[in-house]
Amino acid sequence: xxxxxxxxxxxxxxxxxxxxxxxxxxxxxxxxxxxxxxxxxxxxxxxxxxxxxxxxxxxxxxxxxxxxxxxxxxxxxxxxxxxxxxxxxxxxxxxxxxxxxxxxxxxxxxxxxxxxxxxxxxxxxxxxxxxxxxxxxxxxxxxxxxxxxxxxxxxxxxxxxxxxxxxxxxxxxxxxxxxxxxxxxxxxxxxxxxxxxxxxxxxxxxxxxxxxxxxxxxxxxxxxxxxxxxxxxxxxxxxxxxxxxxxxxxxxxxxxxxxxxxxxxxxxxxxxxxxxxxxxxxxxxxxxxxxxxxxxxxxxxxxxxxxxxxxxxxxxxxxxxxxxxxxxxxxxxxxxxxxxxxxxxxxxxxxxxxxxxxxxxxxxxxxxxxxxxxxxxxxxxxxxxxxxxxxxxxxxxxxxxxxxxxxxxxxxxxxxxxxxxxxxxxxxxxxxxxxxxxxxxxxxxxxxxxxxxxxxxxxxxxxxxxxxxxxxxxxxxxxxxxxxxxxxxxxxxxxxxxxxxxxxxxxxxxxxxxxxxxxxxxxxxxxxxxxxxxxxxxxxxxxxxxxxxxxxxxx
Amino acid sequence: xxxxxxxxxxxxxxxxxxxxxxxxxxxxxxxxxxxxxxxxxxxxxxxxxxxxxxxxxxxxxxxxxxxxxxxxxxxxxxxxxxxxxxxxxxxxxxxxxxxxxxxxxxxxxxxxxxxxxxxxxxxxxxxxxxxxxxxxxxx
Ligand code: HEM
Ligand code: SF4
Numbered sequence: 001x002x003x004x005x006x007x008x009x010x011x012x013x014x015x016x017x018x019x020x021x022x023x024x025x026x027x028x029x030x031x032x033x034x035x036x037x038x039x040x041x042x043x044x045x046x047x048x049x050x051x052x053x054x055x056x057x058x059x060x061x062x063x064x065x066x067x068x069x070x071x072x073x074x075x076x077x078x079x080x081x082x083x084x085x086x087x088x089x090x091x092x093x094x095x096x097x098x099x100x101x102x103x104x105x106x107x108x109x110x111x112x113x114x115x116x117x118x119x120x121x122x123x124x125x126x127x128x129x130x131x132x133x134x135x136x137x138x139x140x141x142x143x144x145x146x147x148x149x150x151x152x153x154x155x156x157x158x159x160x161x162x163x164x165x166x167x168x169x170x171x172x173x174x175x176x177x178x179x180x181x182x183x184x185x186x187x188x189x190x191x192x193x194x195x196x197x198x199x200x201x202x203x204x205x206x207x208x209x210x211x212x213x214x215x216x217x218x219x220x221x222x223x224x225x226x227x228x229x230x231x232x233x234x235x236x237x238x239x240x241x242x243x244x245x246x247x248x249x250x251x252x253x254x255x256x257x258x259x260x261x262x263x264x265x266x267x268x269x270x271x272x273x274x275x276x277x278x279x280x281x282x283x284x285x286x287x288x289x290x291x292x293x294x295x296x297x298x299x300x301x302x303x304x305x306x307x308x309x310x311x312x313x314x315x316x317x318x319x320x321x322x323x324x325x326x327x328x329x330x331x332x333x334x335x336x337x338x339x340x341x342x343x344x345x346x347x348x349x350x351x352x353x354x355x356x357x358x359x360x361x362x363x364x365x366x367x368x369x370x371x372x373x374x375x376x377x378x379x380x381x382x383x384x385x386x387x388x389x390x391x392x393x394x395x396x397x398x399x400x401x402x403x404x405x406x407x408x409x410x411x412x413x414x415x416x417x418x419x420x421x422x423x424x425x426x427x428x429x430x431x432x433x434x435x436x437x438x439x440x441x442x443x444x445x446x447x448x449x450x451x452x453x454x455x456x457x458x459x460x461x462x463x464x465x466x467x468x469x470x471x472x473x474x475x476x477x478x479x480x481x482x483x484x485x486x487x488x489x490x491x492x493x494x495x496x497x498x499x500x501x502x503x504x505x506x507x508x509x510x511x512x513x514x515x516x517x518x519x520x521x522x523x524x525x526x527x528x529x530x531x532x533x534x535x536x537x538x539x540x541x542x543x544x545x546x547x548x549x550x551x552x553x554x555x
Numbered sequence: 556x557x558x559x560x561x562x563x564x565x566x567x568x569x570x571x572x573x574x575x576x577x578x579x580x581x582x583x584x585x586x587x588x589x590x591x592x593x594x595x596x597x598x599x600x601x602x603x604x605x606x607x608x609x610x611x612x613x614x615x616x617x618x619x620x621x622x623x624x625x626x627x628x629x630x631x632x633x634x635x636x637x638x639x640x641x642x643x644x645x646x647x648x649x650x651x652x653x654x655x656x657x658x659x660x661x662x663x664x665x666x667x668x669x670x671x672x673x674x675x676x677x678x679x680x681x682x683x684x685x686x687x688x689x690x691x692x693x694x
Contacts, residue, residue: 007687158622161646238618286687
């Protein structure tokens with residue numbers, strides 16, 4: 001894992017002191033509320049319905065057990081005993097007191113963490129594949145790239161006051177688990193015909209009120225050219241992105257309005273100009289620093305194991321629940337005899353992504369004992385143990401059961417994504433958590449969930465789409481109609497490399513109607529699928545929306 | 556309307572500003588009023604006749620001026636570069652990194668954010684990327 005150098009240490013400490021000073025200047029009146037707000041946001045602090053919300057960065061979703069324990073401690077000491085893991089691979093505390101923020105930030109700095117640029121109109125915390133460095137299908141670990149981008153973008157003097165927020169995601173695998181096409185910039189690592197490493201650069205994706213799938217602006221960018229190229233995109237956006245209307249200020253609108261060809265021409269011209277600079281582009285990464293970063297992400301020393309674990313096979317034969325959990329919640333690791341474990345933070349009837357202090361500590365212990373001291377947060381609001389020996393899976397499962405984290409539902413219909421919605425969020429038009437809770441109870445029966453197979457439900461409490469509803473197989477968008485919550489259903493969304501934005505199925509419905517409607521939809525799918533392996537999304541693509549719309553509105 | 560520099564507030568004694576469309580007319584050492592949507596390449600041929608370029612900041616939240624300054628410097632402009640308008644002390648180091656020499660603010664802002672705050676702003680945390688760069692250049 002990445003370790004701070006002296007500059008990171010100094011900087012994070014200095015930022016805490018600076019933020020205390022900014023807050024003081026706000027109180028003195030030297031800063032107006034308008035001026036203080038972006039400074040507060042760039043330090044991760046939101047003003048919400050009931051309290052301040054602090055959003056802590058988990059860079060590219062990777063953290064150590066020690067860091068997880070600090071997150072638990074913060075939840076216990078300064079919040080109400082839990083934290084909320086988000087689709088941005090961050091953790092949010094919903095009950096923060098303004099007077100505690102400085103101390104919380106200091107506690108984070110003690111373990112090389114911070115809340116810098118988790119909000120505001122700047123380059124946000126960079127996200128990456130949560131299976132990075134572990135997945136069998138990976139070309140290259142995306143985290144050194146993500147870390148380099150973090151370093152470059154932290155307090156970038158030119159890009160701290162952009163037209164709007166700016167999100168970058170990186171994947172090192174052709175199977176896109178990082179939702180790269182729904183980001184302002186998505187980077188897919190690949191190799192050219194001669195085997196040289198580089199990136200496909202995707203620009204202008206985004207969700208929110210105008211969902212757009214990102215477009216390829218450069219098919220192949222040599223790895224070393226990354227920062228000047230990003231700098232070029234950001235400069236064009238900073239100068240030309242719309243500032244007259246915040247709903248049209250994201251780069252996706254600029255790309256849409258200028259067209260990808262013109263956008264590409266402007267970016268390439270700016271990139272070329274930098275490459276011609278005397279002595280090369282100012283922003284080129286220092287190769288020594290790149291090497292240093294890469295060394296930190298060198299794979300842990302995996303044991304030389306047989307691919308098959310007899311201990312696990314024996315345990316599964318006598319414990320069907322373990323077998324079911326292994327089938328859904330483990331993924332193929334690149335090292336023989338290892339698995340990637342997905343811990344579902346999605347207990348039946350619970351708020352997706354909410355973890356208690358005790359659960360965070362249990363996860364920290366498991367990470368330390370069984371996963372080379374590493375944990376990941378996924379955009380599906382789950383926690384990943386990236387490097388677990390298959391021999392250890394029974395012990396891990398037993399510990400998760402004790403911590404009430406053993407739901408065998410990764411990728412299944414109850415692995416629901418939901419934003420905080422009206423329970424916490426000041427912008428919400430409807431609740432999303434109770435809808436998720438209701439659905440998770442309806443499909444709680446493991447055999448049924450298993451029979452339905454891969455099925456993603458994503459729920460947002462307003463048009464901003466923090467819950468990714470546009471790219472759920474089923475998306476649920478909570479709106480408000482004359483004071484009453486009203487839910488709009490979209491069908492056919494897909495968040496992977498075959499990304500698609502879901503289609504609106506018809507008129508909205510009340511909260512009470514959502515559950516039964518989704519049950520009818522699922523029944524219609526089970527009747528129509530060509531075989532047990534045809535996922536809902538495949539059946540939907542084969543048959544079109546009609547039969548599913550009919551089922552939704554059959555009542 | 557004080558001008559903020561690294562040494563504190565100084566009075567404004569700059570010449571009258573020339574609009575971009577009149578740039579070809581003036582003589583030597585002119586002061587250019589640079590519109591935010593102008594292309595710096597248009598100005599580049601005149602760099603040696605320009606002593607001061609002023610870039611407006613209609614709002615502190617409008618960061619276009621930072622990129623414009625960066626572009627002008629990258630194109631070889633070596634005269635004085637000034638940000639004018641709503642810039643707050645927290646942005647002063649950013650402005651300096653992007654190539655600005657100074658910032659002009661109105662009297663109300665200068666009262667709310669007096670000289671000592673601007674002087675203290677010089678010592679705000681330096682972005683680590685720039686520090687690493689500085690070290691690499693030294694090495
Ligand atoms: C609770 C306070 C929150 C507020 C005030 C908030 C605000 C917003 C707003 C205004 C947008 C729309 C931006 C645009 O389209 O320009 C947005 C999008 C988004 N937010 Fe949030 N959000 C909150 C919580 C969250 C949470 C909890 C998550 C993760 C679960 C999240 C992740 C996202 C994502 C993924 C998007 C859409 C992707 C995109 O940027 O286009 N946000 N948020
Ligand atoms: S989608 Fe809306 S309700 Fe949900 S967190 Fe985002 S802004 Fe809040």
